Amino acid sequence: xxxxxxxxxxxxxxxxxxxxxxxxxxxxxxxxxxxxxxxxxxxxxxxxxxxxxxxxxxxxxxxxxxxxxxxxxxxxxxxxxxxxxxxxxxxxxxxxxxxxxxxxxxxxxxxxxxxxxxxxxxxxxxxxxxxxxxxxxxxxxxxxxxxxxxxxxxxxxxxxxxxxxxxxxxxxxxxxxxxxxxxxxxxxxxxxxxxxxxxxxxxxxxxxxxxxxxxxxxxxxxxxxxxxxxxxxxxxxxxxxxxxxxxxxxxxxxxxxxxxxxxxxxxxxxxxxxxxxxxxxxxxxxxxxxxxxxxxxxxxxx
Amino acid sequence: xxxxxxxxxxxxxxxxxxxxxxxxxxxxxxxxxxxxxxxxxxxxxxxxxxxxxxxxxxxxxxxxxxxxxxxxxxxxxxxxxxxxxxxxxxxxxxxxxxxxxxxxxxxxxxxxxxxxxxxxxxxxxxxxxxxxxxxxxxxxxxxxxxxxxxxxxxxxxxxxxxxxxxxxxxxxxxxxxxxxxxxxxxxxxxxxxxxxxxxxxxxxxxxxxxxxxxxxxxxxxxxxxxxxxxxxxxxxxxxxxxxxxx
Numbered sequence: 001x002x003x004x005x006x007x008x009x010x011x012x013x014x015x016x017x018x019x020x021x022x023x024x025x026x027x028x029x030x031x032x033x034x035x036x037x038x039x040x041x042x043x044x045x046x047x048x049x050x051x052x053x054x055x056x057x058x059x060x061x062x063x064x065x066x067x068x069x070x071x072x073x074x075x076x077x078x079x080x081x082x083x084x085x086x087x088x089x090x091x092x093x094x095x096x097x098x099x100x101x102x103x104x105x106x107x108x109x110x111x112x113x114x115x116x117x118x119x120x121x122x123x124x125x126x127x128x129x130x131x132x133x134x135x136x137x138x139x140x141x142x143x144x145x146x147x148x149x150x151x152x153x154x155x156x157x158x159x160x161x162x163x164x165x166x167x168x169x170x171x172x173x174x175x176x177x178x179x180x181x182x183x184x185x186x187x188x189x190x191x192x193x194x195x196x197x198x199x200x201x202x203x204x205x206x207x208x209x210x211x212x213x214x215x216x217x218x219x220x221x222x223x224x225x226x227x228x229x230x231x232x233x234x235x236x237x238x239x240x241x242x243x244x245x246x247x248x249x250x251x252x253x254x255x256x257x258x259x260x261x262x263x264x265x266x267x268x269x270x271x272x273x274x275x276x277x278x279x280x281x282x283x284x285x286x287x288x289x290x291x292x293x294x295x296x297x298x299x300x301x302x
Numbered sequence: 303x304x305x306x307x308x309x310x311x312x313x314x315x316x317x318x319x320x321x322x323x324x325x326x327x328x329x330x331x332x333x334x335x336x337x338x339x340x341x342x343x344x345x346x347x348x349x350x351x352x353x354x355x356x357x358x359x360x361x362x363x364x365x366x367x368x369x370x371x372x373x374x375x376x377x378x379x380x381x382x383x384x385x386x387x388x389x390x391x392x393x394x395x396x397x398x399x400x401x402x403x404x405x406x407x408x409x410x411x412x413x414x415x416x417x418x419x420x421x422x423x424x425x426x427x428x429x430x431x432x433x434x435x436x437x438x439x440x441x442x443x444x445x446x447x448x449x450x451x452x453x454x455x456x457x458x459x460x461x462x463x464x465x466x467x468x469x470x471x472x473x474x475x476x477x478x479x480x481x482x483x484x485x486x487x488x489x490x491x492x493x494x495x496x497x498x499x500x501x502x503x504x505x506x507x508x509x510x511x512x513x514x515x516x517x518x519x520x521x522x523x524x525x526x527x528x529x530x531x532x533x534x535x536x537x538x539x540x541x542x543x544x545x546x547x548x
């Protein structure tokens with residue numbers, strides 16, 4: 001079942017076209033990622049979904065609701081975590097939760113939520129005294145306090161240390177497991193690969209590709225490369241004859257075998273028959289990073 | 303309703319966490335009254351003023367000041383800084399209506415300024431033997447008109463100021479001429495015709511005269527009611543027209 005439907009979305013700021021015909025759909029229970037370089041139109045796109053910006057063209061539907069329809073229903077269904085938003089400096093965590101819970105018809109139990117997010121011992125701490133990670137977790141808690149069906153997370157882990165980032169990823173998976181559909185903006189490749197069921201890569205305000213992370217990788221290149229140091233001299237012709245192998249090169253003391261299919265298994269069994277041990281063996285695969293570079297023509301910012 | 307209540311309660315708590323603004327908005331009017339009342343000659347009846355004392359004339363001025371401090375300094379600065387920091391923007395993604403946030407701010411400011419006024423009136427009565435307003439309904443009406451005109455001006459400042467800091471500065475700059483024409487330095491009765499005509503047209507000048515009339519037992523004059531309503535409608539309308547949530 002489709003929960004979010006963005007069709008041919010256009011948004012201009014003056015002469016600048018920030019979003020130029022973006023379309024995608026997000027299914028129920030999915031974690032859908034929007035990936036792209038800075039200024040690609042990612043945040044503008046999700047802000048149109050959240051109802052914070054009015055599109056200049058195209059349509060957006062969330063649970064069949066037009067975010068700009070003015071019925072006031074969308075905020076009950078959609079929880080937003082914004083890239084830049086703050087709370088009053090001296091507002092305490094518990095007060096913020098209580099306040100935001102009072103805005104909704106069927107709020108979640110905010111104490112449980114705070115507990116899940118490891119903020120219980122910060123309940124009496126003022127917003128200005130929270131660390132970056134704690135602020136980030138609080139903003140997730142506020143996005144979820146209305147028991148939304150959809151959560152929109154914009155650069156959730158930017159500015160977090162690696163440990164906090166991993167914790168936050170676990171959290172996002174927990175939220176999804178509770179049946180919440182998630183639309184997230186990210187520029188971390190690792191995050192997209194770990195969390196997203198499907199990804200839209202956006203560049204220059206347009207969708208370049210939509211697929212699963214693995215699908216995006218395969219779309220660019222499904223070749224693998226195996227590097228190893230043979231324990232005894234190998235006849236390169238024997239290796240080149242393995243089905244699927246496209247190239248065998250020597251690089252210093254190492255051999256580099258390139259090919260498709262189940263390259264590693266074919267290669268190691270051939271070597272075993274020759275009683276050769278492959279030392280320092282490494283498999284290099286096209287990563288989402290490579291796919292991203294190939295699709296957008298520029299390196300990732302991370 | 304529960305969101306409005308919760309927002310008002312939260313905003314009030316936050317207000318009391320800023321000692322400087324609490325001091326400025328709540329303590330300045332009563333302190334001013336006490337200082338002026340301490341001047342012996344201000345407690346002597348003056349035949350030119352129809353037997354009133356200077357302190358009697360100052361009570362309505364200080365009541366108006368109590369409103370102006372909230373309306374011109376607290377409210378615009380708070381609102382503009384919420385906008386600057388994205389507090390309002392964050393709130394826009396929730397079901398709470400933007401007007402509720404505005405309502406909470408107005409309710410809190412109104413309630414606190416009422417509290418200040420009550421303290422001022424009680425101190426004036428008990429310590430300096432200033433008569434309570436003779437016409438309570440008229441005083442209440444004058445007070446409500448004062449609040450709506452001053453808060454409308456405050457909201458206009460909040461709408462136009464680019465940042466919290468500048469809203470605070472603009473509000474303070476506006477406060478001084480307003481206080482002058484309200485008669486803080488030269489009582490309205492001692493102003494020449496030009497000054498008093500200007501004063502009649504300023505929101506705080508019209509407010510002070512209306513409060514003074516009610517204290518003497520009369521309804522506010524039509525001119526002053528019209529001036530206060532005019533400021534409410536024009537400044538309020540412009541504030542709504544130029545209001546930005548981000």
